[in-house]
Amino acid sequence: MNAPDNSTQADAKPTPSDLQRSFLRHLKHTIVKDKYSATPADLYLALAYAVRDMLAERWLETQQAYYRNNAKRVYYISMEFLMGRTLGNSLINLGIMEEWEGALKQLGIDATDLQESEWDAGLGNGGLGRLAACFLDSLATMSLPAYGYGIRFEYGMFFQKIVDGGQYETPDNWLRYGNPWEFGRQEHLHKIRYHGRVTEYRDEEGMQRHDWVDTHDVMAMAYDVPVPGYGNETVNTLRLWSAKSTRDFELSFFNQGNYIGAVESKMRTENISKVLYPADHMAEGKELRLRQEYFLSSATVQDIFYRFSKKHGDVSILPTKVAIQLNDTHPTLAIPELVRILLDEKLLAWDDAWKISVETFAYTNHTVLPEALETWPVRILENILPRHLQIIYQINDHFLREVASRFPDDMERLRRMSIVAEEGEKHIRMAHLAIVGSHSVNGVSALHSQILKDDLFHDFYEMWPERFNNKTNGITQRRWLKHANRWLADLVSSRIGHGWITDLGELARLRELADDREFQQQWIEVKQANKRHLADLILRDTGVRVSADSLFDCQTKRIHEYKRQLLNVLHVITRYNRIKATPGCAITPRTVIFSGKAAPSYFMAKLIIQLITAVGAVVNNDPAIHGLLKVVFMPNYNVSLAECIFPAADLSEQISTAGTEASGTGNMKYALNGALTIGTLDGANIEIMEEVGRDNIFIFGLTSKQVTHLKRAGYHPRDHYLSDPELKQALDMIAGGTFSPDDPDRFRPISDNLLANDHYLLLADYASYITSQEQVDRLYQEPYEWARRSILNTAGMGKFSSDRTIAEYAREIWNIQPEIIRPTRRFNI
Incomplete structure (x- = not known):
């Protein structure tokens, strides 16, 4: 299922005077400013409001069409949405970027500068949130009836500063100056209940029923954001929930004459949507996160019922009109919430309620790391969500009886599969609940999905093999090539046309140009222009001057031990030592660029950032290096910064331990923009290798099976340390204070951890990694051969469009069809 061809539009392109009139009208009447003030x-706001006007009729018509046609809709629930800047994406998808640039230029205004004024909506930590944003773009572009649901966090992912070489977190108050792209829907309010107690009674037919009473209530208010499709009339909706206190709750304080108490209570209530993902290592943080997850789940399920009931009275047909996709386990409480409504409010029997629920939900797993699988202590659930805990127990009871029937006399299997875990403090395994309560369970790369079946959820796979499937992740080429890399997008379109924008498989036609010397030269010139742009940004943001003629070696992602930024650092130190040991050596000049945020409570990740900046301070200021090596840590990694880094990268570092990265999407964005990948056979790297060709990617290290075997056989990292002089030298420099002369022991925890444990096998993969980096050096010294392989990487990325991923979800899980929105007007601005 490719994006439908909706290119025939009734709208003529607006004239420059049309656009200028709309822009100036908003500047005068909405902003109340003139050109002098x-x-x-x-x-920026005037332009945003003018562009928003162009979305409005499409948006209304899209929603009306879904109702008229009684369309089955998909609801994508995610705690994270990393949408990035909306203005540029809207201009691209409306097909009027050039028209606006020209119209504003006549007024002496640079449209690019205005786009830079927009603050990133940082409602996510990383890949999970960016994937959700790509999926929304594809759903709209493919004219699929869909809604995204998330939380309108007032403070997004923290703003990262580097102070004295370390990460310093400051609030990301992205809503400080308002958000012109959102529409508050005061009429869409849903009551979210917490605490209280559960009472039992018998209904008229003698069935036992439950009431959840004496609850502490919070209101969820909707804010809608338009999501336009590319080149069509569809505008879908991202609905974000904001917590508001109930009037009754406030009045109880006011009536007692306690004004301060009323205000404090209101603030505590609205904290639920205040901050993205609090640290959960403290009890208060963990409770707040649970409240957030239930807040999102309950508001969304209630909203789905509200929309469903407009057209339907029979809840038994819910699965034929509603598909709910859980983006990881964070919204899993939507399962017991739906069951609660069906049992307690719709008064269905258990079997009927459970059948409807399972047929409605589908679950996407995003991690193979057991420690990352979400669990909740029973005592917290019992206090905050007592009715849901009862329902979870009931689900588990029915489920375990089914397991016992299928696998009699296997108590160990029952223990492993139980939703309720008894080891240590009694807790609920949310991934188990998601699997039991969904008709579909998918991983996000071929390797990841196989690990789920063979290892992580093998018991469940044996129980329900038909539920398990793979949906390899994808990215939207509209954002990550057409918008982020306009020079390359224009070059590609000049040779193969524009079809790739909605059918990324068209990029395969570039293969026939890979040996064309003229095209290679143009390709090199585009890359150099992007590198000069990034070099200017690096100088502005870090004060480090780098050469665009050096190889740009990039690793940009969340800082985590399994992603192995440390392995990259070990290579940097080894490279530094080689240059120092052999003055005048013919080594490829290289700029190593890091960027990414560490969780505020993750000590080792924050120490890794300090080490990166400390190594950079030594390397960049050593005159003996003669500029052959530079190390840069770019602060506050976000979507907008990524849009500058991906087009400029020569080498993409995807070096996680095999079997730990579910998929990755940064690897796809880099390759789409012509970067060559150095990586392990992990996540989607394997499928990228299959598409671009084994000769056009640098693969090193242990495979996932070898990793498993080595750990089972007994891994001794110190053996590698003692047998490899270069590795020993690098680790000794870290431990001995070479990069922290003011505090020689500062980085000793890093070397001690690697030598004693090395859970992610950095030392085992070090030698292979260094050899692979030497191959990178040799190839980069042949610019046209490098360009040829770069072209082949871009040409091989057709599979990795989020359009393909969404088509598979729509066909194989959701059973939804495109709803083509017909144009009914001309531009009305």
């Missing part, structure tokens, strides 16, 4: 932020 307007700030850059005012000009």
Whole structure:
């Protein structure tokens, strides 16, 4: 299922005067400024409101069409949405980027500068949130009836500063100056209940029923954001929930004459949607996160019922009109919430309620790390969500009886599969609940999905093999090539046309140009232009001057031990030592670029950032290096910064321990923009290798099976340390204070951890990694051969469009069809 061809539109392109009139009208009447008093932020807002006007009729018509046609809809629930900047994406998808640039240029305004004024909506930590954003773009572009659901966090992912070489977190108050792309829906309020107690009674037919009473209530208010499709009339909706206190709750304090108590209570209530993902290592943080997850789940399920009931009275047909996709386990409480409504409010029998629920839900797993699988202590659930805990127990009871029937006399299997875990403090395994309560369970790369079946959830796979499937992740080429890399997008389109924008498989036509010397030269010139742009940004943000003629070696992702930024650092130190040991050596100049955030409570990740900046301080200021090596840590990694780094990268570092990365999408974005990958056979790297060709990617290290075997056989990292002089030298420098002369022991925990444990096998993969990096050096010294392989990487990325991923979800899990929205008007601005 490719994106439908909706290119025939009734709308003529607006004229420059049309656009200018709309822009100036908003500047005067919405912003109440003129050309003399307007700030850059005012000009951005005027443009945003003018573009928003162009979405409005499409948006209304899309929603009306879904109701008219009684379409089955998919609801994508995610705790994270990393949408990035909305203005540029809207201009691209509306097909009027050039028209607006020209119209504003006549007014002496640079449209690019205005786009830079927009603050990133940082409602996510990383790949999970960016994937959700790509999926929304594809759903709209493919004219599929869909809604995204998340939380309108007032403070997004923290703003990262580097202070004295270390990460310093400051609030990301992205809503400080308002958000022109959102629409508050005060009429869409849903009551979210917490605490209280559960009473039992018998209904008229003698069935036992339950009431959840004496609850502490919070209101969820909807804020809608338009999500336009590319080149069509579809505008879907991302609905974000904001917590509001109930009036009754406030009045109880006011009536007692306690004004301060009323205000404090209101603030505590609204904290639920205040901050993205609090640290959960403290009891308060863990409770707040649970409240957030239930807040999202309950508001969304209630909203789905509200929309469903507009057209239907028979809840038994819910699965034929509603598909709910759980993006990881964070919204899993939607399962017992749906069951609660069906049992307690719709008064269905258990079997009927459970059948409807399972047929409605599908679950995407995003991790193979057991420690990352979400669990909740029973005592917290019992206090905050007592009715849901009862329902979870009931689900587990029915489930375990089914397991016992299928696998009699296997008590150990019952223990492993139980939703309720008894080891240590009694807790609920949310991944188990998601699997039991969904008709589909998918991984996000071929390797990841196989690990789920063979290892992580093998018991469940034996129980329900038909539920398990793979949906390899994808990225939207509209954002990550057409918008982020306009020079390369224009070059590609000049040779193969524009079809790739909605059918990424068209990029395969570039293969016939890979040996064309003229095209290779143009390809090199585009890359150099992007590298010069990034070099300017690096100088502005870090003060480090780098050469665009050096190889740009990039690792940009969340800082985590399994992603192995440390392995990259070990290579940097080894490279530094080689240059120092052999003055005048013919080594490829290289700029190693890191970027990414560490969780505020993750000590080792924050120490890794300190080590990166400390190594950079030594290397960058050593005159003996003669500029042959530079190390840069770019602060506050977000979507907008990624849009500058991906087009400029020569080498993409995807070096996680095999069997630990579910998929990755950064690997796809880099390759789409022509970067060559150095990586392990992990996640989607394997499928990228299959598509671009084994000769056009640098693969090193142990396979996932070898990793498993080595750990079972007994791994001794110190053996590698003692047998490899270069590795020993690098680790000794870290431990001995070479990069922290003011505090020689600062980085000793890193070397001690690697030598004593090395859970992610950095030392085992070190030698292979260094050899692979030497191959990178040799190839980069042949610019046209490097360009040829770069072209082949871009040409091989057709599989990795999120359009393909969404088509598979729509066909194989959701059973939904495109709803083509017909144009009914001309531009009305």
